Amino acid sequence: MAVTKDDIWTCVGIGMGGKGLLAELGLQGIRVRAFDKDDKQVAGIRAAKGIYIDGRPKNFASVEMATTDIKAAMDGAKVICVSTNGDDHPQVARDLAPYLKDGQIIILIQGHFCGTLVFRKALEEAGCKAKVDVCEMDGYPYLMVVRSQDRVEMTSLKAMYQLVSVPASRSKAIVDEIGWAFPGLVAGKDLMSTGFSDLGSVFHAVGIVTNISNAENGKPYHFYTTNMTPGVCNVIEAVDRERVAVAKAYGVDTPDVFKWLDVTYNRKERSLNWAMQANAVTHYLHSPAPDSLRHRFLVTDVGSGLVAWASMGKLAGVPTPHIDAMVNTASAATRRNFWEEGRNLKNLGLDGKSTKEIIQYVRH
Numbered sequence: 001m002a003v004t005k006d007d008i009w010t011c012v013g014i015g016m017g018g019k020g021l022l023a024e025l026g027l028q029g030i031r032v033r034a035f036d037k038d039d040k041q042v043a044g045i046r047a048a049k050g051i052y053i054d055g056r057p058k059n060f061a062s063v064e065m066a067t068t069d070i071k072a073a074m075d076g077a078k079v080i081c082v083s084t085n086g087d088d089h090p091q092v093a094r095d096l097a098p099y100l101k102d103g104q105i106i107i108l109i110q111g112h113f114c115g116t117l118v119f120r121k122a123l124e125e126a127g128c129k130a131k132v133d134v135c136e137m138d139g140y141p142y143l144m145v146v147r148s149q150d151r152v153e154m155t156s157l158k159a160m161y162q163l164v165s166v167p168a169s170r171s172k173a174i175v176d177e178i179g180w181a182f183p184g185l186v187a188g189k190d191l192m193s194t195g196f197s198d199l200g201s202v203f204h205a206v207g208i209v210t211n212i213s214n215a216e217n218g219k220p221y222h223f224y225t226t227n228m229t230p231g232v233c234n235v236i237e238a239v240d241r242e243r244v245a246v247a248k249a250y251g252v253d254t255p256d257v258f259k260w261l262d263v264t265y266n267r268k269e270r271s272l273n274w275a276m277q278a279n280a281v282t283h284y285l286h287s288p289a290p291d292s293l294r295h296r297f298l299v300t301d302v303g304s305g306l307v308a309w310a311s312m313g314k315l316a317g318v319p320t321p322h323i324d325a326m327v328n329t330a331s332a333a334t335r336r337n338f339w340e341e342g343r344n345l346k347n348l349g350l351d352g353k354s355t356k357e358i359i360q361y362v363r364h
Contacts (some may be wrong), residue, residue: 001107001182002177002178003078003079003177003178004175005028005030006028006029006031007079008033008064008076008078009025009030009032009033009077009078009079009080009081009181009206010029010032010034010035010073010074010075010077010079010080010081011032011033011034011035011081011277011294012026012035012036012073012080012081012082012083012084012092012096013034013035013036013082013083013084013092013264014034014036014042014045014066014082014083015036015041015043015083015086016146016288017083017084017109017140017238018034018036018041018081018083019045019051020134020140020152020154021081021109022033022034022045022051022061022063023051023061023144023152023154023186024141024154024157025061025065025081025143025181026050026051026061026062027053027056027058027061027155028058028181030280031064032062032063032064032182033063033064033065033066033067033073033077033271034046034063034065034066034068034073035067035068035073035074035355035360036068036070036334037110038068039068039155039224040149041149042067042068043066043149044148044149045063045066045149045150046063046065046066046287046343047109047150048069048150049062049063050062050063050267051058051063051150051151051276052150052152053151053152053153053154054147054151054152054153055152055153055155056154058240061180065356066223069227070095070099071099071340074096074099074100075099077104078103078104078105078144079104079105079107079178080096080105080106080107081107081109081167082106082107082108082109082119083109083140085296085299085300085304086110086112086113086115086296086300086303086304086305086343087299087300087304087341087342088109088302089108089115089118089119089122089304089327090108090118090119090121090122090305091122092119092191093118093119093120093122093126093128094122094126096123097122097123097126097127097128097343098126098128100123100128100130100132101130101132102130102132102206102360103131103132103178103194103281104130104132104133105132105133105135105174105178106119106132106133106134106135107136107137107163107178108135108136108137108139108147109136109140109141109200110136110137110138110139110140110198111135111136111137111138111164111194111195112136112195112198112201112300112301112304112305112308112343113195113196113198113304113308114191114192114195114307114343114348114362115342115346116134116135116136116164116165116191117166117191117349117350117357118343118347118348118349119134119347120134120166121347121348121349129154132175132235133165133176134165134166134167135163135164135170135171136163136164136165136191136194137162137163137185137299138161138163138164138188138194138198139141139158139160139161139162139198140158140195141157141158141161141182141184141185142155142156142158143155143156143157143158143165143283144285144286145286149302153239157183157184158184158236159184159188160184160186160195160292161182161184161185162185162186162187162188162193163185163186163187163188164187164189164190164191164193164194166191166361166362167190167364168189168190168362168364169364171187171188171190171201172187173189175187180317188295189292189363190363191311192247192250192251192358192359192362192363193252193254194250195308196243196244196246196247196250196252196254196309197254197255197260197291198305199240199257199260199303200238200301200305201301201304201305201306201309202236202239202243202257202305203276204240204296204297204298204300204301205239205297205298205302205305205306205326205330206232206236206326207223207224207227207228207232207297208223208227208230208276208290208293208295208297208327209248209298209326209330209333210227210232210235211226211227211232211300212333214226214289214290215228215290215292215293215295215305216236216245216292216293217290217292217312220289221283221289222277222280222287222289223287223288223289223290223297224277224280224284224287225280225281226289228273228276228277229273229340230271230273233271233272233276235322236257236272237257237272238258238322238325239261239275239306239322239323240257241256241311242309242319242320242321242322242323243323244256244311245313245318246309246310246312246316246318246320248315249252249312249314249316249317249318249355249357250316250355250359251359252362257272258270258275260356261275261279265279265282269286280321293330293333293334294334296303296316298330298334299334301324302327302330302338303338303341303342303343303344304342304343304362305343306323306326306338306342307327307338307342307343307344308342308343309323310320310323310327310343311343311345311348312325312358315354315355315358316344316355327339327342
């Protein structure tokens with residue numbers, strides 16, 4: 001049975017992504033709730049009893065609850081939209097575990113590399129017995145800007161994005177249930193197919209790791225205009241070639257960076273530097289510029305993207321020297337060990353499996 005507007009949809013994590021979800025879902029008349037551990041993220045929405053929206057014919061969407069009380073936010077929820085950094089997924093799963101009920105749908109927006117496996121592993125370790133669907137989108141559905149804690153500007157919707165789950169056979173059924181709320185959403189093939197197609201982890205991670213001083217010097221800058229120089233784009237191409245090679249070892253024919261830019265943004269430049277600079281003043285005009293090395297462009301995209309690709313490559317015998325260099329540099333700069341804390345095979349719950357067994361596991 002399809003989920004309806006009268007069912008409760010709880011958004012977990014009310015940063016930029018969560019605010020956009022509240023706006024777009026709320027505009028459709030869906031009963032939306034907002035939960036965040038940080039009251040600053042929900043206080044303005046709670047006071048306004050909704051969120052103000054620029055860029056849409058209707059300028060306000062109601063939110064029936066905006067709270068730091070996870071139990072209250074989860075009570076009666078049918079759909080749970082998790083919009084947090086990928087490295088937060090295990091903790092979010094542990095936080096939700098005591099309140100989950102049979103039949104709920106948990107959507108990771110976005111999942112990064114196999115977020116569904118990470119989330120399910122954390123639920124199992126937390127002793128959760130509820131029979132829930134866990135699935136993930138391969139990207140964020142909207143382009144938007146946060147204007148204040150209770151106001152967003154929605155600039156555009158993506159024409160197509162994918163949802164996948166485990167078992168893969170559940171993906172279409174979930175899309176049939178909730179797809180009406182997400183125009184452009186289609187069922188993807190499997191977690192490998194979407195996990196290797198996250199170009200954000202290429203652009204973001206390489207862009208910040210090769211420009212650490214820009215994130216730390218306190219001066220304003222535009223992430224793409226400033227950082228996407230010819231040399232940085234050469235590194236991006238090298239990392240991308242390794243991503244494509246690892247994907248091929250798992251039977252995934254993923255587009256390279258040029259094909260992806262063409263399909264996604266109709267960018268046909270033969271120079272990646274030219275293409276990225278063109279996008280910088282159009283689609284990426286309002287992209288956030290990291291102001292510290294704790295930003296998701298480094299922490300999430302290295303830990304939940306690059307580490308996973310390199311780990312999968314090592315298992316398959318595909319060398320990834322340029323990806324490894326980015327992870328090592330990020331680890332050194334932050335004095336963290338992304339190889340240990342990121343999505344390695346153990347943290348994905350895939351340790352001990354062969355390449356063939358992993359492929360069979362995600363496609364069954």
